Amino acid sequence: MVKDNKIPDATIERIALYLRPLENLLDKGITVISSEKLASMCSVNPAQVRKDLSYFGEFGVRGVGYDVRDLLQVTKKILVSDREWRAGIAGLGNMGMALVRHENFLKRGYRFVAAFDSEPQRIGLILRNDLVVQPLSDLVPTAERMKIELGIITTDPSQAQAVSDMFAEAGVKAILNFSAIQLRQPECCLVENIDFTVHLDNLAYHLNKED
Amino acid sequence: MVKDNKIPDATIERIALYLRPLENLLDKGITVISSEKLASMCSVNPAQVRKDLSYFGEFGVRGVGYDVRDLLQVTKKILVSDREWRAGIAGLGNMGMALVRHENFLKRGYRFVAAFDSEPQRIGLILRNDLVVQPLSDLVPTAERMKIELGIITTDPSQAQAVSDMFAEAGVKAILNFSAIQLRQPECCLVENIDFTVHLDNLAYHLNKED
DNA sequence: GCCTGTGAATCCATTCACAGCT
């Protein structure tokens, strides 16, 4: 893997984007796809698709296209989405519950192995046969013991920074933050913030521009 | 507003990003902020912040910084986030419920004025005193009558395309799609797809690269 | 002294266009 050299960040993001259409194609039994078709499914330029892939090797057949199954495997390998990642989630309000129950995470290899909340009435709640809500105060030891690699924060904003610090203390290396606060980025951790309203703001701006 | 000229797309996305830290600052009673501080809160370059804002005018004071309240107002105006937008949501599973109950949308002016689902047991469900779940088959007339501007799709993937088409038919101009499918982009509509696993894939890639 | 506003320089990223393979 990796033809070495610098891989543009934008390329990685797009490759993650290609995954879903490829899965859909595979489900539909389509075995070969051209850069042109894949590109149009993702609203990008065909040359872009080819170039993105070319950073990692030559996976297509000239005159034909790409084998869907191969390409899916390759892209998953690139993204290290070909193994299971162990995730912990803190905050089991509506959003947290929605994420835990979202079967897509598991399908892509992201497995929730621990769940934490500070509300007494949520502690002990059985989310799956092997996933029970634990008190937030158990986060550090549990995350260490269970070798959690990804921390997902869906607490309310007032708790988010503390939770982030706890994840960092427990050696968690990456955090996905859904709470409405800008996290102080711990030195040791990758943090990605998700803010839905950003997407709506974007749409609103572009809608307004059109008139 | 708008010094005219071409505004980079990336600038719009970042301005949407500045909103949240600015709100937090305002809540904390901080009245002045430098591009340096705001930049570090958003993990961008200070010159970037200044340049982004400069596309729209001169809002800062040399030697001092930006007035937080003013800047918040200005950025909201730029994003057209200074008025209410009328949103409809289809699909009230976990994710849909989480979004409806997420108070941040309303705080930013995105108001759910209608909700739709195909499950009989969810129809009639009262989400707020003025928001009751309606059958999916009522989507087109209701969306038209209520002048819905933004459509949010949280149905399962098998229904998403049909829902998208209905929104388009009803004259909805922008769609935010949370379902795990690539929507055929209707000519008349802006569509933004949200896929959480893309963020996790990104983190996974970067985590792996570090060793 | 400090921080903004912005041309100029740099750094990327995207797209073109065509050679190369099937």
Added chain:
DNA sequence: AGCTGTGAATGGATTCACAGGC
């Protein structure tokens, strides 16, 4: 004939560095 792989060209976006104002 058709579609990939990729240097070269283009087009943006980011950052620098400093003039300008408080």
